[in-house]
Amino acid sequence: MPCCLRMLVLDFLFLVVHPLFGSSHTSPHEFIRQPPKGIIFTRHGGSASDPQQVHISLAGGQHMRISWITEDKKAPSTVEYGKSPGKYDNTITGVHTSYSYFFYTSGKIHHVRIGPLEPGTMYYYRCGGSGPEFSFRTPPARFPIEFAVVGDLGQTEWTSSTLAHVGGADYDVFLLPGDLSYADSQQPLWDSFGRLVEPLSSARPWMVTEGNHEIEMFPIIYPHGFSSYNARWVMPYEESGSPSNLYYSFDVTGVHVVMLGSYADFHERSEQYQWLRNDLAKVDRGRMPWVVALLHAPWYNTNEAHQGEGEEMRKALEELLYDGRVDIVFAGHVHAYERFTRIYNNKEDHCGPMYITIGDGGNREGLAMRFKEPASPLSLYQEPSFGHGRLKMVNGTHAHWSWHRNKDTDSYMADEIWIESLSSTNSCLVGGPPSRSLPSSTSSSSKDEF
Ligand SMILES: *[C@@H]1O[C@H](CO)[C@@H](O)[C@H](O)[C@H]1NC(C)=O
Ligand SMILES: [Fe+2]
Numbered sequence: 001m002p003c004c005l006r007m008l009v010l011d012f013l014f015l016v017v018h019p020l021f022g023s024s025h026t027s028p029h030e031f032i033r034q035p036p037k038g039i040i041f042t043r044h045g046g047s048a049s050d051p052q053q054v055h056i057s058l059a060g061g062q063h064m065r066i067s068w069i070t071e072d073k074k075a076p077s078t079v080e081y082g083k084s085p086g087k088y089d090n091t092i093t094g095v096h097t098s099y100s101y102f103f104y105t106s107g108k109i110h111h112v113r114i115g116p117l118e119p120g121t122m123y124y125y126r127c128g129g130s131g132p133e134f135s136f137r138t139p140p141a142r143f144p145i146e147f148a149v150v151g152d153l154g155q156t157e158w159t160s161s162t163l164a165h166v167g168g169a170d171y172d173v174f175l176l177p178g179d180l181s182y183a184d185s186q187q188p189l190w191d192s193f194g195r196l197v198e199p200l201s202s203a204r205p206w207m208v209t210e211g212n213h214e215i216e217m218f219p220i221i222y223p224h225g226f227s228s229y230n231a232r233w234v235m236p237y238e239e240s241g242s243p244s245n246l247y248y249s250f251d252v253t254g255v256h257v258v259m260l261g262s263y264a265d266f267h268e269r270s271e272q273y274q275w276l277r278n279d280l281a282k283v284d285r286g287r288m289p290w291v292v293a294l295l296h297a298p299w300y301n302t303n304e305a306h307q308g309e310g311e312e313m314r315k316a317l318e319e320l321l322y323d324g325r326v327d328i329v330f331a332g333h334v335h336a337y338e339r340f341t342r343i344y345n346n347k348e349d350h351c352g353p354m355y356i357t358i359g360d361g362g363n364r365e366g367l368a369m370r371f372k373e374p375a376s377p378l379s380l381y382q383e384p385s386f387g388h389g390r391l392k393m394v395n396g397t398h399a400h401w402s403w404h405r406n407k408d409t410d411s412y413m414a415d416e417i418w419i420e421s422l423s424s425t426n427s428c429l430v431g432g433p434p435s436r437s438l439p440s441s442t443s444s445s446s447k448d449e450f
Pocket of ligand 2: 152178179211212213296332333334
């Protein structure tokens with residue numbers, strides 16, 4: 001991955017050199033961050049065969065992938081599930097894996113793909129034939145659908161408030177544009193993170209893409225990185241024709257979501273580039289009036305932190321997203337909230353995606369406090385506070401976006417905007433007039449899909 005070498009080296013320096021200096025290490029060029037709150041280490045209360053770190057993810061068509069870990073290497077990779085509590089009509093056996101990282105060896109990591117499932121339906125399930133019952137709800141067959149969007153989550157007391165606010169109001173699917181656990185090579189922190197998020201991640205699909213904190217590359221010994229991330233957070237890349245777990249896409253309730261890899265090769269001859277071009281070309285905007293993309297290092301960013309880090313990727317892929325009429329691009333990495341207008345090639349463009357940075361989930365590094373002055377006319381809102389976003393597709397043409405700042409123990413909606421889909425904007429259509437490609441919002445999905 002020559003493209004990312006510079007970032008990998010930076011990450012390596014961060015991992016290896018940064019801890020030696022501790023958090024007081026600042027150079028004149030570094031932004032000052034609000035004091036972060038302490039790390040929460042979440043322990044496992046059950047037995048060795050009890051499932052822990054349960055999370056679910058959409059797995060193509062009407063399927064869900066159930067993932068969990070047991071300390072017991074003999075625990076079976078089976079999921080029992082059904083539509084009533086305690087009554088499991090189906091049992092499916094899946095696969096398992098594990099990985100080592102220096103002196104650490106993971107537990108048994110189970111992945112079981114279940115389905116077909118009905119949309120908008122509660123399912124009750126048990127992992128490995130014993131232990132507690134969990135439940136989840138599948139996404140709806142029709143609009144509205146609501147996404148919770150949180151980047152750079154970490155596992156601090158701020159993370160805990162953000163998760164409480166996310167879980168405090170209903171939603172269908174969780175989207176995370178990179179930087180999950182901030183384990184930074186300390187593998188038990190991946191387990192702790194899995195346990196911290198389990199109450200939410202076992203109940204709604206969590207769809208994630210990788211950030212720099214997932215790389216965990218170590219020269220010669222782990223030259224490709226992502227050992228932990230790829231073993232624990234398997235996403236539907238095979239289901240979406242991608243050769244790598246680092247980028248993939250999925251359809252849910254009339255929304256096509258593209259998860260890009262900021263730390264996988266993205267140049268014109270790369271597999272990611274080719275895959276993305278094919279993926280966007282296949283989107284039927286009649287069935288999927290919305291297209292949303294997520295990636296880690298922002299392409300547009302007026303914060304002083306991480307300036308220019310997404311630029312190489314922007315130059316490589318921006319045209320594909322523009323031609324694909326992607327409605328919104330979410331990024332993380334910068335620990336603040338920022339919302340832009342619709343942009344293409346550094347200019348306002350009413351057919352370009354709206355860019356949103358939402359890297360403020362609550363990680364231990366704290367906030368990116370300083371935005372450049374004077375503010376760019378492309379940037380419509382900037383704020384360095386922890387929080388989360390909510391994106392509700394009301395129908396095929398209108399969506400409501402809101403950003404909720406963590407305010408002590410409460411959540412406060414500080415920014416909101418209505419967004420119209422590009423598939424309903426006549427002058428932006430690529431494939432002909434809307435009457436030909438856009439059915440009424442009530443018929444956008446058949447009854448048994450989600
Ligand atoms: C879509 O939702 C918006 C916002 O609620 C509403 O104004 C519009 O009429 C709806 N469109 C259709 C086709 O229902
Ligand atoms: Fe990051």
